[in-house]
Amino acid sequence: xxxxxxxxxxxxxxxxxxxxxxxxxxxxxxxxxxxxxxxxxxxxxxxxxxxxxxxxxxxxxxxxxxxxxxxxxxxxxxxxxxxxxxxxxxxxxxxxxxxxxxxxxxxxxxxxxxxxxxxxxxxxxxxxxxxxxxxxxxxxxxxxxxxxxxxxxxxxxxxxxxxxxxxxxxxxxxxxxxxxxxxxxxxxxxxxxxxxxxxxxxxxxxxxxxxxxxxxxxxxxxxxxxxxxxxxxxxxxxxxxxxxxxxxxxxxxxxxxxxxxxxxxxxxxxxxxxxxxxxxxxxxxxxxxxxxxxxxxxxxxxxxxxxxxxxxxxxxxxxxxxxxxxxxxxxxxxxxxxxxxxxxxxxxxxxxxxxxxxxxxxxxxxxxxxxxxxxxxxxxxxxxxxxxxxxxxxxxxxxxxxxxxxxxxxxxxxxxx
Amino acid sequence: xxxxxxxxxxxxxxxxxxxxxxxxxxxxxxxxxxxxxxxxxxxxxxxxxxxxxxxxxxxxxxxxxxxxxxxxxxxxxxxxxxxxxxxxxxxxxxxxxxxxxxxxxxxxxxxxxxxxxxxxxxxxxxxxxxxxxxxxxxxxxxx
Numbered sequence: 001x002x003x004x005x006x007x008x009x010x011x012x013x014x015x016x017x018x019x020x021x022x023x024x025x026x027x028x029x030x031x032x033x034x035x036x037x038x039x040x041x042x043x044x045x046x047x048x049x050x051x052x053x054x055x056x057x058x059x060x061x062x063x064x065x066x067x068x069x070x071x072x073x074x075x076x077x078x079x080x081x082x083x084x085x086x087x088x089x090x091x092x093x094x095x096x097x098x099x100x101x102x103x104x105x106x107x108x109x110x111x112x113x114x115x116x117x118x119x120x121x122x123x124x125x126x127x128x129x130x131x132x133x134x135x136x137x138x139x140x141x142x143x144x145x146x147x148x149x150x151x152x153x154x155x156x157x158x159x160x161x162x163x164x165x166x167x168x169x170x171x172x173x174x175x176x177x178x179x180x181x182x183x184x185x186x187x188x189x190x191x192x193x194x195x196x197x198x199x200x201x202x203x204x205x206x207x208x209x210x211x212x213x214x215x216x217x218x219x220x221x222x223x224x225x226x227x228x229x230x231x232x233x234x235x236x237x238x239x240x241x242x243x244x245x246x247x248x249x250x251x252x253x254x255x256x257x258x259x260x261x262x263x264x265x266x267x268x269x270x271x272x273x274x275x276x277x278x279x280x281x282x283x284x285x286x287x288x289x290x291x292x293x294x295x296x297x298x299x300x301x302x303x304x305x306x307x308x309x310x311x312x313x314x315x316x317x318x319x320x321x322x323x324x325x326x327x328x329x330x331x332x333x334x335x336x337x338x339x340x341x342x343x344x345x346x347x348x349x350x351x352x353x354x355x356x357x358x359x360x361x362x363x364x365x366x367x368x369x370x371x372x373x374x375x376x377x378x379x380x381x382x383x384x385x386x387x388x389x390x391x392x393x394x395x396x397x398x399x400x401x402x403x404x405x406x407x408x409x410x411x412x413x414x415x416x417x
Numbered sequence: 418x419x420x421x422x423x424x425x426x427x428x429x430x431x432x433x434x435x436x437x438x439x440x441x442x443x444x445x446x447x448x449x450x451x452x453x454x455x456x457x458x459x460x461x462x463x464x465x466x467x468x469x470x471x472x473x474x475x476x477x478x479x480x481x482x483x484x485x486x487x488x489x490x491x492x493x494x495x496x497x498x499x500x501x502x503x504x505x506x507x508x509x510x511x512x513x514x515x516x517x518x519x520x521x522x523x524x525x526x527x528x529x530x531x532x533x534x535x536x537x538x539x540x541x542x543x544x545x546x547x548x549x550x551x552x553x554x555x556x557x558x559x560x
């Protein structure tokens with residue numbers, strides 16, 4: 001039997017990977033959440049009220065039957081007994097496995113802040129979070145969102161759509177500091193302010209102030225300012241949910257340590273998704289990059305290997321495609337190059353909210369940022385992934401009209417035949 | 418599995434493959450109505466630079482990057498090997514646009530949905546292949 005701990009996209013990848021080689025052996029999925037798999041980035045649509053929980057399903061409920069998978073929802077795994085090869089559940093039950101996958105995902109990081117525990121404090125990484133926030137929205141007054149990254153901006157957008165005034169507080173000097181550079185960050189900032197979001201950068205929430213009844217009434221910022229609000233959303237990011245692995249004596253670093261085949265330090269135990277510290281092409285080393293495509297690919301590769309293949313994980317790449325109030329953006333790889341051997345080509349049309357930036361190293365594309373026009377961005381992603389020498393056609397790549405014919409003929413013919 | 422392969426030496430860039438695609442996927446099936454009333458958009462794309470041209474469409478990859486990146490479950494690889502697209506699920510997030518190394522997926526920015534080749538499941542030979550006057554598209558199984 002295969003046991004998969006976690007019910008998200010990495011688990012789906014693993015199920016599909018296992019079933020590509022093994023049609024019969026039973027699979028059991030254990031999930032802490034009480035929902036079948038859903039498109040996690042789409043929880044903002046639920047908050048906005050534009051889609052229901054059913055409408056953000058990632059696979060139909062029949063998927064599990066079709067794949068001969070038993071799903072246990074709302075169930076927590078306490079420990080993996082790697083010697084006896086079984087997963088011990090909180091209920092005391094024990095599930096034997098032939099191969100096990102840790103796909104526990106991430107948990108929201110909550111900064112240690114005075115008053116940040118208790119009522120009126122939210123996170124935004126699960127469907128339950130979205131439902132809770134959605135139910136509270138009519139009574140919030142103003143919401144303060146801690147974190148101006150992708151999660152923070154999305155929850156802000158969702159609350160704003162529900163008529164809740166929002167203040168975003170970002171510690172870094174600019175929003176989207178991880179995925180974007182200064183120019184792109186400023187373009188998006190201007191757009192957010194234009195639609196009415198308040199954004200404070202370069203400061204943090206020093207304390208959450210509460211009424212005598214214990215309800216949130218304001219936050220005090222690190223610069224002394226106070227912002228009146230009825231709710232605080234901690235949206236700084238997610239940390240790998242590695243507790244299960246650590247408690248089971250499996251080697252962890254920032255995430256669960258895996259090799260090129262997604263194997264952990266314990267025999268027949270694999271890890272994939274936001275919990276795994278897997279190979280990243282852009283730094284040529286392992287690290288946690290909690291994004292959807294990596295989770296699926298890692299799950300799929302792990303699944304194939306669990307079913308007896310020897311498939312090497314090709315490696316992930318940090319990349320995000322996300323729109324902010326009508327401005328499409330895609331970024332991938334190295335977007336903020338440090339000094340040392342990088343070359344940057346860019347093109348800014350600020351008045352049209354358009355921006356293209358390409359980052360090269362040793363004649364190879366290593367990253368890009370596109371704002372406004374994102375057509376065929378994958379051609380660029382492919383060049384990064386394949387490490388193609390682009391020295392002779394760098395300038396062509398900067399054009400908004402990417403073409404296959406900009407690529408070297410040999411590569412083109414090989415790819416298309 | 419059979420796929421559509423372009424032969425760039427035969428292609429003259431006439432774009433009849435695009436027209437055939439748009440019309441065959443239109444509601445009316447009529448060329449004038451498809452373009453004038455339905456805002457038909459082809460799922461393939463003729464690439465052209467100087468004397469070289471060829472028709473590009475979804476490659477239906479063995480390990481599709483688009484399907485791995487799709488956050489809504491709209492793109493998946495089915496048992497036959499096709500990368501199938503469920504338009505109702507598409508949320509227009511363009512994650513597949515970011516991931517497809519061929520640039521083989523198009524954006525319908527009016528409807529905020531993607532458009533891609535479905536290999537014409539109801540036809541013996543895809544419309545683009547049937548329409549090409551130069552036989553610059555082959556529908557065949559390759560190792």
